[in-house]
Structure formats: C-alpha cells, structure tokens
Amino acid sequence: QVQLVESGGGLVQAGGSLRLSCVASGRAFSDYAVGWFRQTPGKEREIVAAISSGADNAYYAESRKGRFTISRDNTKNTAYLHMNSLKPEDTAVYYCAVRTGEWSPQVMTVRGYDYWGQGTQVTVSS
Numbered sequence: 001q002v003q004l005v006e007s008g009g010g011l012v013q014a015g016g017s018l019r020l021s022c023v024a025s026g027r028a029f030s031d032y033a034v035g036w037f038r039q040t041p042g043k044e045r046e047i048v049a050a051i052s053s054g055a056d057n058a059y060y061a062e063s064r065k066g067r068f069t070i071s072r073d074n075t076k077n078t079a080y081l082h083m084n085s086l087k088p089e090d091t092a093v094y095y096c097a098v099r100t101g102e103w104s105p106q107v108m109t110v111r112g113y114d115y116w117g118q119g120t121q122v123t124v125s126s
Contacts (some may be wrong), residue, residue: 009120022096
C-alpha cells in the first residue's frame with residue numbers, strides 16, 4: 001500500500017510558474033514509476049508526464065513538452081512537477097500516481113497506475 005499526497009497547487013497568473021510535489025509513504029518509493037495527470041470537469045483524466053523509478057526515463061504529453069519538467073528525489077520519497085509559462089488551459093486538478101510495473105507505454109494511461117493521490121487544484125488566470 002502506498003499513500004500519496006500532492007501539494008503546491010494554487011492560483012497563478014498566465015506566464016507564471018508552480019512546482020507541484022507528491023510525497024509518498026508506505027512501500028519503497030524508489031520501486032515505482034510516477035505519473036502526473038490532470039483532469040478538468042467533464043473530461044477524462046489525462047497524462048501530463050511520467051518518470052521511471054530510477055529517473056532514467058521520462059515521458060511528456062506533447063502539449064506540455066518544453067514547459068513542464070518532471071523530477072523525483074527518492075531520498076525524500078517525493079516527485080515533482082515543475083510547471084513554467086503557465087496558460088489558462090493548464091487549469092485543472094493535478095494528480096500524482098505510482099505504478100509497480102516496468103516502464104512501458106502503460107505509463108501514459110490511467111489504468112497503468114496502482115495508487116493515486118487526492119489531487120491539487122491549479123488555476124491559471126488570464
């Protein structure tokens with residue numbers, strides 16, 4: 001069992017930056033790949049970025065490439081999503097999740113993850 005707690009969301013103006021954090025407790029965090037997802041009302045949850053257990057692989061949704069960076073610190077059981085040049089369309093609830101499986105195309109899918117946090121709201125004003 002793994003518990004995940006996200007933080008760092010909030011209200012920011014367009015062009016600003018935020019850093020989301022995801023702190024894990026329970027089983028060894030370093031065993032898991034981590035994904036960040038986003039969801040807006042009425043829409044399906046979608047992948048933003050993912051990082052492998054050892055941080056040697058990363059995936060980004062095309063629309064976030066170049067603006068968002070995923071990272072992790074296994075010594076702190078924490079993953080991060082650095083978001084720069086934020087746009088109003090980045091407004092969403094952001095979730096972190098972890099998966100026990102190997103790095104594969106499954107990291108891009110909601111079903112590929114085993115544990116989820118409760119989410120943190122990010123609102124970008126124009």
